[in-house]
Amino acid sequence: MSLVFAAICSHAPGITGRANMADPAVREPFYAAYRRLREQLLAARPDALLVVAAEHFANFFMNNMPSFAIGMADRYSGPIEDPAWIGIQRTSVPGDAALSRQLIREIMQTVDVAFAEEWRFDHGIMVPLSFLTPAYDLPIVPININCQGPPLTPLHRAWALGEALRRAADVVPQRLAVIGTGGISHWPATPDSGKINEAWDRQLLDRWVRNDKAALLSYSDVDTYRDAGQGGFEIRTFISVAAAARGRGHLQHYVPIPIFAVGCTIATMDIDAS
Amino acid sequence: MSLYQLQKFLYDINRDESVQRKYRTDLEGLLDQYELTGEERGALAAGDIGLIYVLGANGQLLMHYAAFLGMSWPAYIQAMREGVAKHGPVRAGVYAMTTHVSEKVAGV
Numbered sequence: 549m550s551l552v553f554a555a556i557c558s559h560a561p562g563i564t565g566r567a568n569m570a571d572p573a574v575r576e577p578f579y580a581a582y583r584r585l586r587e588q589l590l591a592a593r594p595d596a597l598l599v600v601a602a603e604h605f606a607n608f609f610m611n612n613m614p615s616f617a618i619g620m621a622d623r624y625s626g627p628i629e630d631p632a633w634i635g636i637q638r639t640s641v642p643g644d645a646a647l648s649r650q651l652i653r654e655i656m657q658t659v660d661v662a663f664a665e666e667w668r669f670d671h672g673i674m675v676p677l678s679f680l681t682p683a684y685d686l687p688i689v690p691i692n693i694n695c696q697g698p699p700l701t702p703l704h705r706a707w708a709l710g711e712a713l714r715r716a717a718d719v720v721p722q723r724l725a726v727i728g729t730g731g732i733s734h735w736p737a738t739p740d741s742g743k744i745n746e747a748w749d750r751q752l753l754d755r756w757v758r759n760d761k762a763a764l765l766s767y768s769d770v771d772t773y774r775d776a777g778q779g780g781f782e783i784r785t786f787i788s789v790a791a792a793a794r795g796r797g798h799l800q801h802y803v804p805i806p807i808f809a810v811g812c813t814i815a816t817m818d819i820d821a822s
Numbered sequence: 823m824s825l826y827q828l829q830k831f832l833y834d835i836n837r838d839e840s841v842q843r844k845y846r847t848d849l850e851g852l853l854d855q856y857e858l859t860g861e862e863r864g865a866l867a868a869g870d871i872g873l874i875y876v877l878g879a880n881g882q883l884l885m886h887y888a889a890f891l892g893m894s895w896p897a898y899i900q901a902m903r904e905g906v907a908k909h910g911p912v913r914a915g916v917y918a919m920t921t922h923v924s925e926k927v928a929g930v
Contacts, residue, residue, distance in 0.1 A: 630886070
């Protein structure tokens with residue numbers, strides 16, 4: 549089979565953890581967009597969901613930091629954060645080790661990835677899942693790109709990972725969905741938390757919607773840090789999804805919500821089979 | 823400056839309940855396990871979020887340690903502002919402050 553669904557979405561922990569501090573007038577339309585994304589995901593009837601995420605030192609640290617890592621377990625847990633802090637109860641999340649193993653073997657033909665038979669999901673995965681699969685009943689394949697501990701994964705390698713993901717998805721029998729989670733410009737967990745460069749975000753999203761590879765890969769880390777903060781490094785996850793889906797994107801929601809520390813984003817992308 | 827060791831401590835305490843228990847029962851013994859400068863050790867022993875931020879800790883590590891210490895989100899943000907006001911700009915890492923210390927970016 550192949551990819552049957554592709555999307556990107558925000559994962560900031562404030563989305564669930566600081567829900568009661570946000571203005572309902574901006575919060576509720578964003579939550580509604582997330583619920584629509586859930587309906588679209590389910591309508592595609594996926595057998596499993598690949599989550600390309602930017603992990604934040606929940607499992608991987610600078611003692612042994614993989615550029616890419618893919619989970620290979622039948623069972624994961626999360627959130628690793630304090631449940632009261634993130635507003636999500638601790639739970640068990642199904643995986644599919646056999647599917648992961650097939651995908652990893654295929655991806656490794658072109659991209660070196662680490663694999664992990666243990667993985668405790670942090671907000672990068674749990675916040676999206678709390679909206680998209682709130683019963684945690686769809687098998688997840690977690691995929692991490694190093695967006696946190698420099699030297700970071702180069703953008704063109706994030707693109708290569710997306711291409712490899714697509715090749716792998718094309719050779720397994722399951723119907724697969726993929727989402728990329730992350731922020732665009734943001735300065736999370738600092739006194740700057742809440743700062744959002746909307747113009748930069750909209751330019752990135754325009755490039756993503758057009759699936760303009762050259763433009764998406766043209767950002768330098770120096771420029772991203774200056775214009776979009778350390779959180780801007782997470783554009784890697786969006787880039788991988790564009791490379792995997794190959795189609796045109798559809799921006800469904802973008803609204804800066806400072807108390808959530810990010811421009812809250814929901815977008816889907818057509819799967820180009822050519 | 824041993825930012826790696828400081829951040830390793832934060833990584834360990836954020837994810838390991840046995841480390842969290844040791845923090846509460848044998849803080850000095852726990853800190854002995856890390857090669858910290860005197861300033862880093864003092865900041866951790868005091869739970870001085872503002873100074874730890876200035877020393878360069880990644881916020882994705884620091885915010886969970888602040889939550890472990892019982893700090894609310896506004897208190898965490900304010901502690902970092904006060905750290906910069908008292909100790910000067912962030913000295914290392916990628917989490918340098920870019921707004922004014924009196925600016926409440928998200929209203930908290």
